[in-house]
Structures are given as C-alpha cells and as structure tokens.
Amino acid sequence: MKYRAVRGMHDILPEESWKWQYLEEKIRTFAHRYGFREIRTPMLEYTEVFQRGVGEGTDIVEKEMYTFLDRGGRSLSLRPEGTAAVVRAYLEHNLGASGTPVKLYYIAPLFRYDRPQRGRYRQHHQFGAEILGxxxxAADAEVLSLPIRLMQDLGLREVEVHLNSVGDAACRPRYIAALREYFGRYLDELCPDCRRRYDVNPLRILDCKEERCHRLTREAPTIFPYLCQECRNHFEGVQEHLDWLGIRYTIDPFIVRGLDYYTRTAAEVYSGKLGAQNAMFGGGRYDGLASQLGGPPVPGVGFGMGIERLLLVLEEEGIALPREDGVDVFVATTGKTGHREAFQLLDQMRQAGLRADGDPSHRELRAQMKLANRLGARYAVILGEEELRLGMATVRNMASGDQERLPLEGLIEALRERIQKT
Ligand SMILES: [Zn+2]
Ligand SMILES: [Zn+2]
Structure with a gap:
C-alpha cells in the first residue's frame, strides 16, 4: 500500500465511530444540562495567539506545534490546545457584552507534533468547557463537576480529584523566590530541562516526571504559606463548593500550571483504584489569559479532557457503551424478482424514519441474510415471489429467528411497533 495516514494520526473507522457518536452525544447532553453552549473555532489560528495564549518557552509552543506560512506569508498554527482560541473568540466578538458569565464548550481536534505513543496521537480530540467572566x-467547582459527573455517569466510579492553588500575581512571586532558593542548592542534581526551568519558571520543576527531580520536589516548600488572603479565600471557596456537592478531593501541592497567567485553581482528575490510576483531565483558572491576548482582564476557568483517553480508560475498566448504529430493517428479495418493490419499500421506510438497508446486487437470499447480520439488522423483510403476488411479506426477527407473514399494506407501522417494543 503506497499511502498511509500521516504518522501519528488515526482514522476513526465505523467499528469505533459509533462509540465516538455515543460519547459526543452524552457530552453535549451534559454540557447543555450545565448551561454551556457550544463554540466552534477554526482549526487554525495566527501563531501569535498560541505564542501569547499558551506561552513562549513552553514545550507546546517550542516543540509541538504544526506551524507554517500561508500563501500570504502569515504564520499560522494548527490548534495545539483549546482554551487560547476560545478566549481569542470571546474577545474578538465581545461575548461578555450581553452579560456574564459566559459558559462555552467545544469538542474539537487538537494537533501536537510530539512522540506518538499508545493513546496519544498527533491529532487527538478534546472535550473542554470554559466559564468566562x-x-x-463556585465557577471553578461547577466547571470541574461537569466532567466528574460525566465520568461517573459513564460508570467510572473511582474518580479522584487532585486540587491545588498556584496563587496569583500578588503572591506567587514570593513563592517562586522560595523555590529558587530551595532548588538553587541542588542545581547539579536537576535534569537538564529543569535546570532551564529553574531560570524560566521554577514552578514547572514541580511537574517534572524525572525521578531525580521528583525526589527533590517532595521536600520542596509548598505554596500554602505564601498564598495571599484573596487566594486563600478563593481556594477555600472552591473546596467548600466541592464539599457541598460531595465531590471528594486531595490537596496536592505538586499540581501546577506553570504559566504566568494561570491563577489560583489547578486540578487534575484521575480514574481507577489507587496505584493503577489513569489521568483523565486537567483544569484550572486562567485570569491572566485575556490580558495576555491583548484584551481587557476577563477571569476564566475551564478544563480539557481527551476523548481518545476517555475511550481507552472505559475499555480498560471493562465498561461497554450501548451500541446504537445497527439498521432496523433489512429488505431482502429472493434474488430474481422484487427488485423494484424492494427498492421502493426501502425508500418508503427511510422516509418514515426507519433505518433500512438492502442488497443493491440482489444476491441469493443466504448472502443477503449474511449482509443483514453484518449490518446488525433487527428485522428482515423478505419479498418472495409468492408473497408479492399476495401483497404480503415475510418478516423475520433476526435475534430469535421467528418468522411471520404480514400484509405489505401497513407493514411499516407494524415494523415500527415491533421495533419500539424491543
Ligand atoms: Zn526535571
Ligand atoms: Zn494571591
């Protein structure tokens, strides 16, 4: 085979896409229950939106973006994450003008040029929601509760929330100074990336997965003694609201959003029993992002959850999604005659709202029944020569194999009744 999908990108084939449809519908239902409305931004933005909105010096912007010049010589990038584009659109269309808060959600592909690995693709898909203004x-707790309740509804019972505050412009600098002082004593022991982070933003050392850094991090000062009164009140407020919902959480000082415009709340949510946990989604508050993009200050909080990841975890935890993509009725002929009647009947069924299919080649009946099975048909309608002469059809329940003869007149209604009953 000469051509393959682009490395790190995947086709979602019919054997998988029904799960996507199920999840997407569930996500929309949940988002609407919580009062979020959908926003669809273009897949491309001017590169600057992400340089400003995600941050220069981050791995995403430095190493992972698909960036190219268009024919007019402007630098464009495929969206590597969801929030910056949503805030750009909010500012551009002045969405807060008719009142706040503005609650937005999206289901969208994201693009990152990083190492392809299991469950991680260079094009992946994310469900995210933002509360702006x-x-x-209460907004932090609300926006986090949406994906948590969704996970629980899907059957993921062991949901663990890790919660932290990263402070704000008033108090974080003092904490960063304390981290510099602490890590400054161990510079030689840090990994090369963290030695760079030490200069740019030592908060991000807390995030490092390298064992040698992780060991030092465990003894590092936490932010809590450094939080200003406003940040402290906010952090307590988020916890209080989660308490009111009965959502349990662990305070985890090593959950950081290492960019300057992230403020206060940082959260990561895991699924599964302790020791075998899967990271499900991250979220946080970004009150500095709108100004970073050149707008007026607009407080915001949101989360993003990978859909490939969610599907993988559901599968690992043995949670089956209800399959709903089969056809209701397969219309078969005995092969030689009835082509016209079958073709017309299919058309009538489809106009009446049934999912109906048939064999365009009118192969022998056995081959048609095989096709009916493959399509997941619940009923087969067989138009034999004798049946047609009598104005009748044979209706077979594909699950039980039971057959009955019904008049063609009123057949669609009769089938609809049977389908609704099962
Ligand atoms: Zn490190
Ligand atoms: Zn503060």
Whole structure:
C-alpha cells in the first residue's frame, strides 16, 4: 500500500465511530444540562495567539506545534490546545457584552507534533468547557463537576480529584523566590530541562516526571504559606463548593500550571483504584489569559479532557457503551424478482424514519441474510415471489429467528411497533 495516514494520526473507522457518536452525544447532553453552549473555532489560528495564549518557552509552543506560512506569508498554527482560541473568540466578538458569565464548550481536534505513543496521537480530540467572566470559586467547582459527573455517569466510579492553588500575581512571586532558593542548592542534581526551568519558571520543576527531580520536589516548600488572603479565600471557596456537592478531593501541592497567567485553581482528575490510576483531565483558572491576548482582564476557568483517553480508560475498566448504529430493517428479495418493490419499500421506510438497508446486487437470499447480520439488522423483510403476488411479506426477527407473514399494506407501522417494543 503506497499511502498511509500521516504518522501519528488515526482514522476513526465505523467499528469505533459509533462509540465516538455515543460519547459526543452524552457530552453535549451534559454540557447543555450545565448551561454551556457550544463554540466552534477554526482549526487554525495566527501563531501569535498560541505564542501569547499558551506561552513562549513552553514545550507546546517550542516543540509541538504544526506551524507554517500561508500563501500570504502569515504564520499560522494548527490548534495545539483549546482554551487560547476560545478566549481569542470571546474577545474578538465581545461575548461578555450581553452579560456574564459566559459558559462555552467545544469538542474539537487538537494537533501536537510530539512522540506518538499508545493513546496519544498527533491529532487527538478534546472535550473542554470554559466559564468566562466570573472570578467566583463556585465557577471553578461547577466547571470541574461537569466532567466528574460525566465520568461517573459513564460508570467510572473511582474518580479522584487532585486540587491545588498556584496563587496569583500578588503572591506567587514570593513563592517562586522560595523555590529558587530551595532548588538553587541542588542545581547539579536537576535534569537538564529543569535546570532551564529553574531560570524560566521554577514552578514547572514541580511537574517534572524525572525521578531525580521528583525526589527533590517532595521536600520542596509548598505554596500554602505564601498564598495571599484573596487566594486563600478563593481556594477555600472552591473546596467548600466541592464539599457541598460531595465531590471528594486531595490537596496536592505538586499540581501546577506553570504559566504566568494561570491563577489560583489547578486540578487534575484521575480514574481507577489507587496505584493503577489513569489521568483523565486537567483544569484550572486562567485570569491572566485575556490580558495576555491583548484584551481587557476577563477571569476564566475551564478544563480539557481527551476523548481518545476517555475511550481507552472505559475499555480498560471493562465498561461497554450501548451500541446504537445497527439498521432496523433489512429488505431482502429472493434474488430474481422484487427488485423494484424492494427498492421502493426501502425508500418508503427511510422516509418514515426507519433505518433500512438492502442488497443493491440482489444476491441469493443466504448472502443477503449474511449482509443483514453484518449490518446488525433487527428485522428482515423478505419479498418472495409468492408473497408479492399476495401483497404480503415475510418478516423475520433476526435475534430469535421467528418468522411471520404480514400484509405489505401497513407493514411499516407494524415494523415500527415491533421495533419500539424491543
Ligand atoms: Zn526535571
Ligand atoms: Zn494571591
């Protein structure tokens, strides 16, 4: 085979896409229940949106973006994450003008040029939601509760929330100074990336997965003694609101969002029993992002959850999704005659709202029944020569194999009744 999909990108084939449809519908239902409305931004933005909105010096912007010049010589990038584009659109269309908060969600492909690995693709898909225009901790708890309740509804019972505050412009600098002082004593022991982070933003050392850094991190000062009163109140407010919902969480000082415009709440949510946990999604508050993009200050909080990841975890935990993509009725002929009647009947069934299919080649009946099975048909309608002469059809229940003869007149209604009953 000469051509393959681009490395790190995957086709979602019919054997998988029904799960996507199920999840997407569930996600939309949940988002609408929580009062979020959908936003669809273009797949491309001017590169600057992400340089400003994700941050220069981050791995995403430095190493992982698909960036190219268009024919007019402008630098464009495929969206590597969801929030910056949403905030860009919010500012561009002044969405807060008719009142706040503004609650937006999206299901969208994201693109990152990183090492392809299991469950991670260079094009992957994310469900995210943002509450813009309110600094209130209730918004943080609300936006986090949406994906948590969704996970629980899907059957993921062991949901663990890790919660932290990363402070704000008023108090974080003092904490960063304390981290510099601490890690400054161990510079030689840090990994090369962290030695660079030490200069740029030592907060991000706390995030490092390298064992040698991780060991030092465990003894590092936490932010809690450094939080200002406002940040402290906010953090307590988020916890209080989660308590009210009965959502349990662990305070985890090593959950950081290492960019300057992230403020206060940082959260990561895991699924599964302790020791075998899967990271499910991350979220946080980004009150500095709108100004970073050149707009007025707009407080915001949100999360992003990978759909490939969610599907993988559901599979690993043995949770089956209900399959709903089969056809209702397969219309078969005995092969030689009835082509016209079958073709017309299919058309009538489809106009009446049934999912109906047939064999365009009218092969022998056995081959048609095989096709009916493959399509997941619940009923087969067989138009034999004798049946047609009598104005009848044979209706076979594909699961039980039971057959009955029904008049063609009123057949669609009769089938609809049977389908609704099962
Ligand atoms: Zn490190
Ligand atoms: Zn503060």
């Amino acid at each position: 309110t600094p209130d901790p």
